[in-house]
Amino acid sequence: MSRGGDANTYKVKVNGTSLSGLTLCSAVSATGTIVVNPAVVLPLSLIDFKGKKQSAGILLEWTTENEIHADRFEIERSNNGISFYNIGRINATGNAGAKTFYSYMDFNPAASKNYYQLKMIDMDGKFSYSKVVAFSGQGTKNVFISNVSPNPFTNKIDLTINLEKSAPLQLQIIDLTGRVIITKTVNGTAGSNNIQWNGLNKLAEGIYYININRADASLQQKILKVN
Numbered sequence: 001m002s003r004g005g006d007a008n009t010y011k012v013k014v015n016g017t018s019l020s021g022l023t024l025c026s027a028v029s030a031t032g033t034i035v036v037n038p039a040v041v042l043p044l045s046l047i048d049f050k051g052k053k054q055s056a057g058i059l060l061e062w063t064t065e066n067e068i069h070a071d072r073f074e075i076e077r078s079n080n081g082i083s084f085y086n087i088g089r090i091n092a093t094g095n096a097g098a099k100t101f102y103s104y105m106d107f108n109p110a111a112s113k114n115y116y117q118l119k120m121i122d123m124d125g126k127f128s129y130s131k132v133v134a135f136s137g138q139g140t141k142n143v144f145i146s147n148v149s150p151n152p153f154t155n156k157i158d159l160t161i162n163l164e165k166s167a168p169l170q171l172q173i174i175d176l177t178g179r180v181i182i183t184k185t186v187n188g189t190a191g192s193n194n195i196q197w198n199g200l201n202k203l204a205e206g207i208y209y210i211n212i213n214r215a216d217a218s219l220q221q222k223i224l225k226v227n
Contacts, residue, residue, distance in 0.1 A: 044070045044092075044120055047099065049130045051116060056213075057107040057220075058135055060116055065099045067092050074119040075104050081115045081132065087222075088209075089176040104178065107211055108220040109135070145212065145221055146192070152224040155201035161193045161212060171197070172211040173223075181208070188214070200225070 049062040060075060070092035076084040093100050106114070118130035147160035161169065171184040181203065186195055203225045212219040 044068070044122075046118070046120065046130055049118055049133060051133050051135060053135060054105075057105050058109045058114060058116075059103060059105050060133075061101070061103045062118060062130070063099055063101050064092075064095075066096060067094050067100060068096045069122050069124070070094060071121050071123045073102065074121065075106075076117050076119055077106065077109075078115040078117075078132075079110050079113060081113075081134065084115070084117060086119075087220075088178070091177055106220070107213075145219055148210070148221050148223065152226040153200065154226060156196060156198045157200065157210070157223065159193075159195040159197065159210070159212075161188060161195065163188045163190055163193060163214075166190050167214050169193075170211075170213040171195070172213070173200075173203070174209050174211060176207055 044064055045066045047063040047065060049060075051058050051060040053059075062073075064070075072092055073090045074086050075088040075090070077087045078084040087106060088104055090102055090104060106116075114135045115132050116134075117132045119127055120130065121127040144162050145159065146162055147158065149158050151157070159171075166187070166189045169186050169188045171186065172180050173182040174180050182200075184197060186193070205225050205227055208223050208225060210221045210223055212221075
């Protein structure tokens with residue numbers, strides 16, 4: 001056997017043999033070439049995935065190591081433990097050595113049961129899932145969104161937010177990585193609040209979330225920007 005080059009190419013000489021395994025003739029042989037790829041990519045290691053209830057929602061936390069070839073994490077939620085849908089995304093750091101810690105806050109969990117799982121996606125599109133963690137419902141406290149339109153939107157959004165009592169509201173538009181893009185503060189009054197959010201034409205096309213934060217409650221609504 002001989003080896004040549006950086007591609008880890010091997011030449012293999014095989015003698016012809018009988019069915020019993022005895023050599024028929026040492027002079028009768030065949031020579032072929034095999035190539036072995038020396039770069040073996042190990043999968044991402046998910047050390048822990050857990051969550052805890054907080055006043056603002058449900059905080060999900062996870063720890064990884066060996067993030068070779070890792071691209072992103074997609075956070076998925078279900079109300080029945082069977083049908084999951086995407087509620088957010090966080091890009092992987094690609095840290096191949098030390099442990100890496102991540103977190104994601106679900107500001108608008110369902111009032112009933114909430115199930116969560118991570119979809120861990122590599123740069124080549126391959127993916128795997130974490131275990132599922134579950135929590136009892138955590139409804140918002142007397143605040144809800146009754147209208148978001150148009151959705152998809154181009155340059156403005158009309159919101160209708162209902163409050164049981166007057167309270168200041170902080171509105172945020174965040175991207176899929178959790179980065180806050182725009183913040184707006186309004187003085188909410190008891191009853192129906194009609195809010196027009198203009199000047200959004202400079203946002204790039206894509207999926208965003210509107211966070212509506214009050215001192216004792218938070219809501220989140222997915223929106224789609226188009227040109």
